[in-house]
Amino acid sequence: MKRVYVNEKWCLGCHLCEYNCAFSNSGGRDMATTLMGVNIRPNIRVEEGEGVCYAVSCRHCEDPLCVKGCIGGALSIEDGVIEIDKSKCIHCYTCIVMCPYGAVMPSEDGAVQKCELCVKTKKGTPACVAGCPNGAIVFEER
């Protein structure tokens, strides 16, 4: 299955992936008006320190602990993609306790949010990958 992989050697730390993610999931029409003045909550996050930077998002694990731990049956695997049904999430955050990557997070409304490889927004390449100017984030089979 194709997944998002990050090569930290090429990450510029520009945070564009965060904006592209937030925009892709917003349903808005153009990025500038949608994100202007908004405190974005992207599903991919850049970590920086001591001369390194890289983006972290859901690994779509084959054996996902978040799904196994979910107490409400709100997380499920659909064709390999780990998806969240926000209407079933009761904000307990057990998935946050389970995820080794810290890639599941509370959203503004309290339900958890996570990368769903843009399957719910559009088909094809995830927005973070499509917009990465240095090819540091790729969508491929490994």
Next chain:
Amino acid sequence: MKYVIIGNGPAAIGAIEGIRKKDKKGAITLISKEPHHTYSRPLISYLLLGKTDEERMKYRPDGFYKDNGVDVMLGVTAESIDPVRQTVKTDKGKVPYDRLLIAAGSRPFIPPMKGFDAVEKKYSFMTLDDAKALSEALTPETRVLIIGAGLIGLKCAEGISGLCGHIAVVDLADRILSSILDREAAAVVEKSLREHGMEFYLSDSVEEFKGGRARLKSGKTIEFDVLVTAVGVKANISLVKDAGGACERGIIVNDHMETTVTNVYAAGDCAQGTDCVTGQSRILALMPNAYMQGECAGRNMAGEPGAFDRAMAQNAIGFFGLHMVTAGAYEGEVYFERGEGLYKKLFYRDDRLMGYIIIGDIRRAGIYTAMIRDRTPLSGIDFELICKDPSLLPFGKKRRAEMLGGVKN
């Protein structure tokens, strides 16, 4: 192959999913006492809070049993097992098995209390039916007395807080949530619950119930209309125990979820396995553990070997928007941080993280959980950095390439 599963909670569902990863054809029969489609037990308090409904509480979609080729017998109670003939005796007849899983969970433990039998309106808080019955007994004036300030008692309290007039909670322990919080952390949460109008009587217990009053050991009295007992749970072990299988507080299982009875497995709240943090044999009555034990049992029942040896305490819970996460064992040296919206204790010993308690800002706590589970040597990472802020930075480039780049070193 004929699989029989007793239970319909996460351990049972995990087993079905585990079996079907390996064996798409074998016949699976599920027997469960509760007459409901599989639902999320912890959500019963959220149902009363109005944050979910019976439809959304379903742990798996309506088509789950059919899609997985499971023959379901709901509202049926398993009474005993015959390990020689390999049959389960139920109140609706006998069911033969080749492999049997006991995923029967637990039941409320009610300590002997004087005058208890004469209390008219008394409830437990374990099942969907319990929750519905309790909510029907409540009016905006009702005074509720809850015995037990553990996870279930306090989740019940939160759930009914908008449906009744007053809530008093009594517990023998000196603090609330004593199974997951230390004294300081418990004080933080207790303060918040008091602000929501709850009253606590700690280090205390009921001496006698009489005429709508509970007289406590301390001499205090509490007037109440409805009583909820949430002191603790007892594992449902009798099916295996009566068949001669090894049991202590729970049904003894190895890392493959096998009991000492041939072809009989156990998982979830009724099973007692090894806690990977402490090495102790104990019941870990939590949802993630139930699912993973069940899944492991299912795979093994279907002939795919593979151990589940990563069982540990791991819990996330919140009350009125105050979130807390806990994991592992609270042993060793302590990293302590307290600030605006954060209470954090990390416990470490012998070059490994043993456990944590975090209240408030719980983001990315799973990174700590993984360190406990994987026994990550602390000498190999930037420990100071990770104590302050859980991220992947402290793990270094090489480990990160495995985590994020799918690179196998």
